[in-house]
Amino acid sequence: MPKQKVKLIINPNADLGRAWRWGADLRPIVEEFGGADWSGTVYPTHATELTRQAAEEGYELIISVGGDGTVHEVINGLMSVPAEQRPKLGVVPVGTGNDFAHNIGAPDRPEIAMRRAFSGEPKKIDLGVIRDSLGRSEYWDNTVGIGFDATVTIRSRKVPVVHGFLVYLIAVLQTIILNHDAPRMQVTTDQENWDEQMLMVVLCNGPREGGGFIVAPQAQNTDGWLDYTAIRKVSRPMMFRLIPEVMKGTHGRFKQVRMGKFKEFSLQSDRPLIIHMDGEIFAGFGTDIRQLSAEILPGALELVV
Helix, strand or coil: CCCCCEEEEECCCHHHHCCCHHHHHHHHHHHHCCCCEEEECCCCCHHHHHHHHHHHCCCCEEEEEECHHHHHHHHHHHCCCCHHHCCEEEEEECCCCCHHHHHCCCCCCHHHHHHHHHHCCEEEEEEEEEEECCCCEEEECCEEEEEHHHHHHHHHCCCCCCCCHHHHHHHHHHHHHHCCCCCEEEEEECCCEEEEEEEEEEEECCCEECCCEECCCCCCCCCCCEEEEEEECCCHHHHHHHHHHHHHCCHHHCCCEEEEEECEEEEEECCCCCEEECCEEEECCCCCCCEEEEEEEEEEEEEEC
8 A cells, every 4th residue: 555645733832832742752653654744833823824735735644633723723724725635634632622532533542543543444524614794714623602612712721730621610610700791692594593692602513612511412523414502691500500511411401501403504693702613712802793604514524533
């Protein structure tokens, strides 16, 4: 079998700067499979640029070595080239949450995940694309959070010392206490319409985000559908009550929670929205995004798992 041309894109700052140590540890495994070319990211969106360049240079497999943000950027780079030129994607999770890796069944241990990235079987997965009122569009692989959980994402980056799931849990508690905004949102999908004050709306291609919150238990990235989970305006004590349920994926039984599926989605808000996409901030504090739309791209990407 001819040797495939492989590019590894590593984010040394993933997991609060701890990921750089994995490069040397993983190199012997890479050499077992014939070697690969390495590139490190040094600024936001750099992984997107490196991926696009690698695709144009004829690389057949791109392996993302980092967290959810690195995978997000790599996927946007892959989707920027024609389908016939698009390399396959491999994922080695060395980030904070690693939710996309978990949702695709990638091993938690980076050394095992690296072996799978070289030797696993490819399969096609769905992606989402989002567009806002400024004309921006971006691809996403796991979740888009609007409202509460986007604020959690921003706060999680300021949590010192701890890492992993505990980072997000602390940020959740801070957000309940300090940010309890519930904009009125008009939502239209290809399945239904609704107009309510909502604390959060999460669009999901996979079930888990935030390092361990099972936001959409039924979501699958191979079924041709996107899921959503929304929490209506509730009191702070009720939000504290719901958080353990979201951790277990049992929150759908509460009347304050809406859940459903869609292929096309649009939202309009009465005030500016805070939005994250795969853990990357799409609209933060101080922005004025009040409209957005999303749709699914079935089987858009070939993934090695």
